[in-house]
Amino acid sequence: MRDSSWDNTGVARQGSRRPWLKWALVGIGVVFGLPILMTATIGSLALRHRAQVWPAVCAVHARLQTDEGARDLFVKNPALANIYASDQDFLDTVRTWRTRVGDLPPHEPPEGPTYSPDSDPGEAAASIQGLGGAWMLVNIRGGAFAGPIQGEGIDRIFFGEDKKALRTARKNANAIKKLREWDNFRKLMLQCGDDTNAMALYRREPGLRSRYPSETGFLESMKALRPTLGTLPAKPLEGAHEFSIHTFQSPFRRSRIMTFRGEDGQELAATWTDDQLDNLELRPSNRHR
Numbered sequence: 038m039r040d041s042s043w044d045n046t047g048v049a050r051q052g053s054r055r056p057w058l059k060w061a062l063v064g065i066g067v068v069f070g071l072p073i074l075m076t077a078t079i080g081s082l083a084l085r086h087r088a089q090v091w092p093a094v095c096a097v098h099a100r101l102q103t104d105e106g107a108r109d110l111f112v113k114n115p116a117l118a119n120i121y122a123s124d125q126d127f128l129d130t131v132r133t134w135r136t137r138v139g140d141l142p143p144h145e146p147p148e149g150p151t152y153s154p155d156s157d158p159g160e161a162a163a164s165i166q167g168l169g170g171a172w173m174l175v176n177i178r179g180g181a182f183a184g185p186i187q188g189e190g191i192d193r194i195f196f197g198e199d200k201k202a203l204r205t206a207r208k209n210a211n212a213i214k215k216l217r218e219w220d221n222f223r224k225l226m227l228q229c230g231d232d233t234n235a236m237a238l239y240r241r242e243p244g245l246r247s248r249y250p251s252e253t254g255f256l257e258s259m260k261a262l263r264p265t266l267g268t269l270p271a272k273p274l275e276g277a278h279e280f281s282i283h284t285f286q287s288p289f290r291r292s293r294i295m296t297f298r299g300e301d302g303q304e305l306a307a308t309w310t311d312d313q314l315d316n317l318e319l320r321p322s323n324r325h326r
Contacts, residue, residue, distance in 0.1 A: 139169025
């Protein structure tokens, strides 16, 4: 027989339950669920971007069919200047390959021998063989993980007789870009060669104050790296004189670090966070660490 008594002795009251247990379970859910959520979010970005690859390639191809469209595309995508010396250089290249690439297929081809699309949350690319027989490669930056985007986001357009030629063109373009990056890095470091120029740099780059709150502290640090400035070569070299660029991207910040390692193992390093220069330093040799 059911006890209808109002005596609840021994039964925990609603308000006396352990609230910390609920919040602990919520915390565990966040810890284990966040990576899954992030993966799903990244995946959805990649899929959405992948679906846009073919229409984007067709739009670029259509603009290249006229000199006016090609020149406009170059002007509106400053990153192409890392590959082509000028808008005229780009236009001459487009004219050379326009008929050799020819029209694109009327519909998106399946991924295979004549079409290779690729995408991630930060960029998308595709190499396509036109009906004229030659190939075109387009690379477009975009999405939540792309970082700052120049113009419309198109930063690579290559042409070639086959895929091997496209790879060679990409390699050559990367070499040209690295040379330009080196020139910028070298000029930046050489500005630290005397107090006057170093002080002008400090005042021009407010991000440096996060690392060096005072002008005096900045100047003292720059004096320490000056003996190594004379070892900076005119061109970036591999091996003992290694120049490297590393970019770290997250949903919250983007860091870019350029380093030059001298023969003694010491490194000159410049760091940008969200495109703001915030550190210049001389790192000691790590050969004996």
